[in-house]
Amino acid sequence: MTKTLILPVALAAALAATVPGVAQTPPFQTAAPVAYLEDLSTGAVLYAKDADRRMPPASMAKMMTAYVAFDLIKKGDLKLDQMVTVRPETWKKWHGPAAGSTMFLSAGEQVSVENLIYGIVVLSGNDACVVLAEQIAGTEEAFVNLMNQKAKELGLTNSHFGTSNGWPDGGVTYVTARDLAHLADATIKQHPELYKKFYSRRDFTWGKTLGSGSDITQANRDPLLGRVAGADGLKTGHTDEAGYGFTGSAEQNGRRLVMVVAGLNTFNQRIEESVRFMDWGFRAWKAKPIVAKGKRVGTADVQLGDAREVGLVAPNALSITIPAGTDPKMTARLVYDGPVKAPIKAGQHIADLVVTTEGGSPQTLPLVAEADVAEAGFFGRAWAGLMALFGA
Numbered sequence: 101m102t103k104t105l106i107l108p109v110a111l112a113a114a115l116a117a118t119v120p121g122v123a124q125t126p127p128f129q130t131a132a133p134v135a136y137l138e139d140l141s142t143g144a145v146l147y148a149k150d151a152d153r154r155m156p157p158a159s160m161a162k163m164m165t166a167y168v169a170f171d172l173i174k175k176g177d178l179k180l181d182q183m184v185t186v187r188p189e190t191w192k193k194w195h196g197p198a199a200g201s202t203m204f205l206s207a208g209e210q211v212s213v214e215n216l217i218y219g220i221v222v223l224s225g226n227d228a229c230v231v232l233a234e235q236i237a238g239t240e241e242a243f244v245n246l247m248n249q250k251a252k253e254l255g256l257t258n259s260h261f262g263t264s265n266g267w268p269d270g271g272v273t274y275v276t277a278r279d280l281a282h283l284a285d286a287t288i289k290q291h292p293e294l295y296k297k298f299y300s301r302r303d304f305t306w307g308k309t310l311g312s313g314s315d316i317t318q319a320n321r322d323p324l325l326g327r328v329a330g331a332d333g334l335k336t337g338h339t340d341e342a343g344y345g346f347t348g349s350a351e352q353n354g355r356r357l358v359m360v361v362a363g364l365n366t367f368n369q370r371i372e373e374s375v376r377f378m379d380w381g382f383r384a385w386k387a388k389p390i391v392a393k394g395k396r397v398g399t400a401d402v403q404l405g406d407a408r409e410v411g412l413v414a415p416n417a418l419s420i421t422i423p424a425g426t427d428p429k430m431t432a433r434l435v436y437d438g439p440v441k442a443p444i445k446a447g448q449h450i451a452d453l454v455v456t457t458e459g460g461s462p463q464t465l466p467l468v469a470e471a472d473v474a475e476a477g478f479f480g481r482a483w484a485g486l487m488a489l490f491g492a
Contacts, residue, residue: 125459126384126423132373133343133363136277137381140285140349140356142463144421146381154258154274155362158337159201159224160347161266161273163283164247166221166298169213169232170291171250180214184235186227194227200267203228204307204316215306222304222320224336229265240264251279254286268341277360280347284334284358288349299333300325323371324348328378336370337362344370350378355421357381387419388427390455397467398434400451404476405442411470412436412451418465420455428457434467444473 128147134155137147172178191207193199203225205211211219211231219228233243240263247261256279262272288295302325307316323346324331331350338344345362359377364370391397391414399409412434422428436451444450451467 126380128377128380128384130361130373130377131364131369132361132377134277134345134361135377136281136360137377138281138285138358139381139385139421140288140358141354141387142419142421142465144385144463145461146357146385146421147377148278151277151360152258154276156266156268156271156273156339156342157275157280158266158339158342158345159226160275160280160335160337160345161261161263162220162224162229163280163287163335163347164250164261165229165233165243165264166217167283167287167291168243168246168250169217169236170287170294172236173213173294174291178213178236180212180217182213182235183210184213184216184231185210186231187234190230190234191227194230200226202226205231206307211306217298218301218304219306221298221335222301223306223318224321226265226267233264251283254282256282259283266337266339268339277362280360281358284347284349287334288356288358295333299335300331302326322346322348323374324350324378327371327375331378334358338367346370346374348374348378350382352382353387354419355382355387384424385421386424388422389417389419390430390432391418391453391465393417396470397453398451400434400436400469401439402444402473403439403441405444405473406476407473410440410444410450410473412467413470414453415447415449415466415468418453420457420463420465422457422460428459430455430457432456436467440469442473442475444469446471 134153135149136151138145186205186209188207201224203219203223205227216228216232219225230240233240237243243264244261251259258276259279260274262269303317303319305315305317321336328350330352333349334347336346344364347360349358361373393416394413396411396413398412400412402408402410432453432455434451435454440450446469448469449466450469453465453467454462456462
């Protein structure tokens with residue numbers, strides 16, 4: 101059962117001590133038909149324009165292909181040094197100008213999983229996606245089932261995948277800007293080392309030119325890399341149907357933002373709008389510290405433990421995102437599914453602090469258990485059962 105509690109008097113008073121008044125959202129206009137910007141550090145949605153419209157993702161679908169691969173690598177079911185053979189049938193379908201972005205794989209070539217992922221993330225290779233998909237699941241169709249399973253697990257309720265690379269498929273594949281941002285969030289938080297290794301690479305060399313046999317080096321199309329401080333991902337996309345789109349992220353001074361733009365008209369417009377959007381997110385908004393690391397915010401009820409409650413503390417310094425130059429009034433509440441069943445480990449995430457500013461969206465910050473709580477002994481469990489029977 102979800103419990104919502106009023107904050108302790110001291111903390112509630114501290115939050116209420118800010119200057120009253122509504123914090124007006126800083127103005128921003130974009131040519132992108134679809135746009136979304138979220139501060140991942142706090143969960144604050146800074147901008148949303150048609151963010152829940154279903155749309156074709158083009159190559160931004162490859163973020164899910166990479167996420168599935170990262171998950172398997174983390175579990176030990178896929179190795180970066182594992183070698184994969186390019187099937188001649190796959191090469192035949194995914195080479196040449198009509199096959200879109202390519203890693204320039206060759207039929208029968210042996211390539212490592214690591215290099216295939218570079219081919220997907222940096223080069224946006226349609227061929228690399230299908231080769232990796234077939235290695236993981238046997239067929240691309242079976243791999244797509246894994247993509248949709250992961251989408252469901254991540255709560256991407258407005259997304260569905262029909263291919264591993266986002267190739268136009270008559271509307272079978274669709275996403276929303278909000279779902280793409282949440283996929284980026286999951287990639288960054290659940291697989292930080294793999295994210296850092298693959299997504300921020302500026303270029304990658306694979307394949308040989310015809311005739312001279314020179315190495316082929318292609319640049320990462322990420323419009324933020326080298327243009328916005330702290331930029332380190334994620335993925336562009338373009339088809340005639342989808343227009344030019346981009347899901348990107350950057351981190352500055354402890355704040356990580358994720359942005360999505362879609363439906364733009366040109367390559368250069370995507371660069372301009374992406375850079376301007378991310379710059380606005382960092383300049384027009386600021387972090388406001390509200391709880392120091394280790395500070396107790398409240399308590400949570402415990403079920404079948406050797407203590408009836410456990411303290412809730414901040415795992416690190418907690419901040420919220422507010423418009424720069426303002427100090428709006430805030431309200432906050434504790435939310436958790438409780439009573440929390442023992443055993444509980446110190447540092448375990450068991451509750452959230454939900455802070456709402458006037459004129460802003462709720463921001464959810466994690467709280468963890470202050471101390472270990474062991475399971476109650478036999479007599480303790482018996483007594484708890486007796487109390488429950490009588491509604492005590």
